[in-house]
Amino acid sequence: MGRRRRLTQRFTHHRTRRNRREATAGPRLPELTAHTWHAKDRELAETGLSTVARRLPAVIAQAARLAWRASPADTIATISLNLVAGIFTAFWLLATTGVLTALFSGRPTPDRVREALPSLLLVAAAVALRAGLQACAGWSQSRLNPQVRRLAELRLYEATTAVHLAALDDSDFLDELQRAQTRGMTSAPRVVQEAVDVLTGIVGLAAAAGTLGVLHPLLLPLLLLTAVPEGWASVRSARMQYLTMLSLVEVYRRKWILSDLMIQREHAAEVRSFTMRPFLLDEYDRSAAHQRAVELDLARRQTMAKVTGDMLKGVATAAVYIALGLMLWKGSVPLAVAGTAVLAIRSGQSSLVNLVFAVNQCYEEGLYFGDYLRFCTAAEDRIPRRALDVAAAEERERLPDDFAAIRVRDVVFTYPGAESPSLRGVSLDLRKGEVVALVGENGSGKTTLAKIMAGLYDPDSGDVRWDGVPLAEVPPQEVWERVAVIAQQYTHWPMTARQNITMGAGRGQVQDEDGDEDPAMLAAARASGADEVVAGLSHGYGTLLDRRFRDGAELSGGQWQRLAVARGFFRDAPLLICDEPSAALDARAEHQLFERIRTHADGRTVLLITHRLASVRYADRIYVLEHGEVTEEGDHASLMGRGGLYADLYSLQAAAYGAGGPQAQAG
Numbered sequence: 001m002g003r004r005r006r007l008t009q010r011f012t013h014h015r016t017r018r019n020r021r022e023a024t025a026g027p028r029l030p031e032l033t034a035h036t037w038h039a040k041d042r043e044l045a046e047t048g049l050s051t052v053a054r055r056l057p058a059v060i061a062q063a064a065r066l067a068w069r070a071s072p073a074d075t076i077a078t079i080s081l082n083l084v085a086g087i088f089t090a091f092w093l094l095a096t097t098g099v100l101t102a103l104f105s106g107r108p109t110p111d112r113v114r115e116a117l118p119s120l121l122l123v124a125a126a127v128a129l130r131a132g133l134q135a136c137a138g139w140s141q142s143r144l145n146p147q148v149r150r151l152a153e154l155r156l157y158e159a160t161t162a163v164h165l166a167a168l169d170d171s172d173f174l175d176e177l178q179r180a181q182t183r184g185m186t187s188a189p190r191v192v193q194e195a196v197d198v199l200t201g202i203v204g205l206a207a208a209a210g211t212l213g214v215l216h217p218l219l220l221p222l223l224l225l226t227a228v229p230e231g232w233a234s235v236r237s238a239r240m241q242y243l244t245m246l247s248l249v250e251v252y253r254r255k256w257i258l259s260d261l262m263i264q265r266e267h268a269a270e271v272r273s274f275t276m277r278p279f280l281l282d283e284y285d286r287s288a289a290h291q292r293a294v295e296l297d298l299a300r301r302q303t304m305a306k307v308t309g310d311m312l313k314g315v316a317t318a319a320v321y322i323a324l325g326l327m328l329w330k331g332s333v334p335l336a337v338a339g340t341a342v343l344a345i346r347s348g349q350s351s352l353v354n355l356v357f358a359v360n361q362c363y364e365e366g367l368y369f370g371d372y373l374r375f376c377t378a379a380e381d382r383i384p385r386r387a388l389d390v391a392a393a394e395e396r397e398r399l400p401d402d403f404a405a406i407r408v409r410d411v412v413f414t415y416p417g418a419e420s421p422s423l424r425g426v427s428l429d430l431r432k433g434e435v436v437a438l439v440g441e442n443g444s445g446k447t448t449l450a451k452i453m454a455g456l457y458d459p460d461s462g463d464v465r466w467d468g469v470p471l472a473e474v475p476p477q478e479v480w481e482r483v484a485v486i487a488q489q490y491t492h493w494p495m496t497a498r499q500n501i502t503m504g505a506g507r508g509q510v511q512d513e514d515g516d517e518d519p520a521m522l523a524a525a526r527a528s529g530a531d532e533v534v535a536g537l538s539h540g541y542g543t544l545l546d547r548r549f550r551d552g553a554e555l556s557g558g559q560w561q562r563l564a565v566a567r568g569f570f571r572d573a574p575l576l577i578c579d580e581p582s583a584a585l586d587a588r589a590e591h592q593l594f595e596r597i598r599t600h601a602d603g604r605t606v607l608l609i610t611h612r613l614a615s616v617r618y619a620d621r622i623y624v625l626e627h628g629e630v631t632e633e634g635d636h637a638s639l640m641g642r643g644g645l646y647a648d649l650y651s652l653q654a655a656a657y658g659a660g661g662p663q664a665q666a667g
């Protein structure tokens with residue numbers, strides 16, 4: 001046996017042993033079992049048939065509202081066609097009695113057939129019409145599906161792209177988002193579909209029940225009796241499924257994060273060079289083993305519920321036929337009526353099965369749909385109210401298109417869930433046309449302050465004012481439109497080089513009819529050195545920058561950063577925030593960038609965050625942040641004279657260059 005095979009076997013054996021141990025010792029994820037959803041678990045565990053019956057109308061009403069918003073015409077068509085189809089079902093069943101009565105009469109066979117013929121034609125016409133109506137109803141129902149899905153998807157993404165950035169730092173919100181996106185959103189078209197199926201089932205059942213009621217009143221309750229066991233089993237099973245999903249959401253999320261790390265191209269090199277494979281696989285397998293144990297248990301419990309339901313249903317069906325037999329024996333129903341009753345019972349039962357299934361599915365999908373609706377409402381509540389005030393622009397102060405001065409006063413800010421504030425009473429000033437630098441050690445709060453100044457977070461206290469107008473009182477879009485950010489962590493947009501520079505700038509057409517590029521874009525690309533990057537791409541500015549697509553190109557870290565800088569320069573905004581804009585740039589590109597910033601980037605006001613202190617020398621003012629507080633302020637010369645943190649950091653960098661520089665080596 002080869003060594004590799006032996007190793008594989010040993011590995012498999014080890015895993016099997018471990019899995020067995022886990023299955024018996026229970027899940028090894030204590031952090032996943034102590035979750036707040038357990039309160040909800042208990043509440044849902046008490047859900048019974050009566051709760052389903054009580055909640056179902058609300059679910060159906062929600063589905064109807066959604067369907068109506070998606071397409072009133074298709075909603076009306078679906079409902080009315082189903083109702084009319086139901087009338088033809090009843091008509092068909094009653095016409096069958098005529099056929100059977102004629103056939104069971106004591107006359108010669110040719111006469112019996114002749115007498116049955118008109119009723120038979122009626123049956124055929126009713127069946128054909130019903131089939132046509134049902135096909136049309138099915139068609140409008142399937143037309144509703146994509147329209148509802150589109151509405152549901154749009155609502156979710158409209159909310160997630162508008163919520164306050166702080167919401168996305170909140171892990172509970174992220175869990176709810178995950179639940180709404182992975183399961184809740186797909187439940188929207190399904191809940192509509194199931195609600196229509198419930199209606200179809202009710203109509204079919206009403207037709208059969210109506211027929212039975214006309215034939216003999218006793219047959220009706222017997223038919224309904226057969227529904228109870230199956231309904232009970234289905235609802236129980238749906239509830240178990242939902243509770244399991246709830247208890248596993250965090251496991252799903254963890255698995256999703258891990259699978260992303262194991263699959264995505266950008267992590268592949270590090271996974272290998274840091275030999276992270278066993279760690280990742282083991283972590284993944286722990287979650288998967290927990291999920292498997294929970295799901296196996298679910299399968300067992302669902303099977304038990306189904307078997308019990310089926311047994312009870314069998315007993316109820318037998319009771320129905322025994323009762324029918326007794327009624328025949330006693331002569332309380334004639335044979336033709338009994339024959340029609342058998343047909344009606346079978347038709348009623350099949351409608352019942354469909355109805356119970358649809359009720360069950362509708363209830364189950366309704367639970368997920370409820371999650372989706374709750375999430376959307378919660379997310380919409382987390383959209384800054386001022387973002388919705390755009391319409392009322394005349395009645396409030398507007399942020400000036402340009403400003404004379406930006407004043408930051410006593411800003412305190414704590415991230416959601418963080419134990420201590422990241423900013424503790426920061427004040428600073430930016431006057432039009434200045435270059436102001438923020439320096440400080442890692443974690444001192446520079447990026448946080450930049451994000452507050454860019455209108456991405458609201459301070460807990462204190463404020464930022466543009467010529468006296470507080471940012472917190474204007475719609476955030478107004479701030480975002482007037483600020484260009486070259487962020488420390490920027491997105492590699494999986495789009496063309498052109499779109500990577502111009503996206504979001506709102507300048508419309510960036511290529512004229514002859515295919516010539518926008519001069520402003522070309523200028524931004526030249527200023528950042530992105531033009532050199534693009535010159536090397538096979539389709540120039542039209543090159544797709546994503547290797548996952550055919551003909552997609554990949555850029556180096558510094559090349560991506562040049563594009564990010566070009567994006568910031570291209571945006572026509574009076575304030576330019578540069579957060580570590582040169583971390584990945586080569587010396588020449590970095591020099592070019594800081595030269596441009598030093599010349600105020602075409603008259604803009606610049607807030608510059610950088611650890612390259614040589615580039616900060618020329619700033620009009622420098623603020624030093626330490627543990628979320630401004631501890632030093634002034635120009636380069638005054639801060640050097642002070643001998644504080646700035647002077648220390650600057651001297652350290654200068655000494656490193658001095659020691660390693662060509663002069664030192666030559667000396």
Ligand SMILES: Nc1ncnc2c1ncn2[C@@H]1O[C@H](COP(=O)(O)OP(=O)(O)OP(=O)(O)O)[C@@H](O)[C@H]1O
Pocket residue numbers: 169415416418422440441442443444445446447448449488
């Ligand atoms: N999204 C977040 N949620 C919670 N805490 C955060 C978040 N982002 C940053 N922090 C914390 O806020 C503090 C300030 O971080 P910030 O990114 O502003 O520092 P910085 O000065 O820009 O650091 P660096 O020089 O490393 O970029 C740090 O302690 C950090 O851990």
